[in-house]
Amino acid sequence: MTADRSTSVDTPAPDSLERYSRQVRFAGIGAEGQQRICQSRILLCGCGALGTVLADTLVRAGVGFVRIVDRDFVDLSNLQRQVLFDEQDVADHLPKSVVAAKKLARVNSQVTIEPHVADIDWRNIREFAKDVDLIVDGTDNFEIRVLINDLSLETGTPWVYAGCVGSHGQTMAIFPHESACLRCVIEVPPDAGSTETCDSAGVIAPAIHMVTALQGATVLKILAGRKDLVPPQLSIVDVWDGSLRQMNLANLRDKSQCPACVQGRRDWLNGGNASQSVVLCGRNSVQISPAFPAVIALEELERKLESSGTVTRNPFLVRLTLNNPSYELTIFRDGRAIIQGTDDINVARGLYARFIG
Structure with missing residues (x-):
């Protein structure tokens, strides 16, 4: 818009x-x-x-x-x-x-x-x-x-x-x-x-x-x-x-050997490193995948998110549930997240940035 x-x-x-x-x-x-x-x-x-x-x-x-x-x-x-x-x-x-x-x-x-x-x-x-x-x-x-x-x-x-x-x-x-x-x-x-x-x-x-x-x-x-x-x-x-x-x-x-201003690379401007956002059909959810897959320390992430809502963790993911408004963020070890409660990519990316970085 x-x-x-x-x-x-x-x-x-x-x-x-x-x-x-x-x-x-x-x-x-x-x-x-x-x-x-x-x-x-x-x-x-x-x-x-x-x-x-x-x-x-x-x-x-x-x-x-x-x-x-x-x-x-x-x-x-x-x-x-x-x-x-x-x-x-x-x-x-x-x-x-x-x-x-x-x-x-x-x-x-x-x-x-x-x-x-x-x-x-x-x-x-x-x-x-x-x-x-x-x-x-x-x-x-x-x-x-x-x-x-x-x-x-x-x-x-x-x-x-x-x-x-x-x-x-x-x-x-x-x-x-x-x-x-x-x-x-x-x-x-x-x-x-x-x-x-x-x-x-x-x-x-x-x-x-x-x-x-x-x-x-x-x-x-x-x-x-x-x-x-x-x-x-x-x-x-x-x-x-x-x-x-x-x-x-x-x-x-x-x-420096800066990849951007010395080597002339435009890794983000050419779209090569852009994070990927996909609306999951029929689920009222958006999947966000970071530009660079990471290995997230799930226990540490759980501690960071404890004050933000209801947090649960298993060996594979951390889940954050927000009550007002109602969203659920499921964050996987590779940095990928599924944001449930919206099919608006802008809203999902905003939530990802707020809670995951």
């Missing part, structure tokens, strides 16, 4: 910057930087915890065009950290991108907001990114991130990565063929079930806000024409223990 119309109102004259006066007075942006921001076009991939905070920040900052792509609907558990949604949105069971666009339009009528209800994959990402200046990561899984990374290298479009779980997160900017790319840092996405997710380890809102503050500042630097102020580093923050550290990536690209 894709929204047919952008949510916007008449754009003001270029010199109408009063709304941004405090931002213009900031020396790092100024009037020229603000004009650049107002003329910029971005693609925001994902409108969950990271995405809603970023969308709110960037629309208020005056980014001229914001295309929001998200596959999910608003859920009660989102309200703790996803700032654009409320209880009525949960009751209405509305798509996140549509709700976000309507609320953001009331925040800043000068910005054009284009919502899409879609699952970003190798078949559609080129269309979503074809006319933007920057891609901003608001996603919740590595498969989409390495796909964005491939697209960035293929088209020369910069992007800003971020991720968050528990009380910690990280962010970095990628300038294709200039800086280290995501696969210089993480060559292969983690195996399914091998890392924590927000649904297995939880996440606290202050961590989201800290990571998006760093990410949002980086976005504004790039859009304002101050790319020179973006250091080649991975910033890692933990709000629970109050730590902030930077990993210097200045020479990483030259030293």
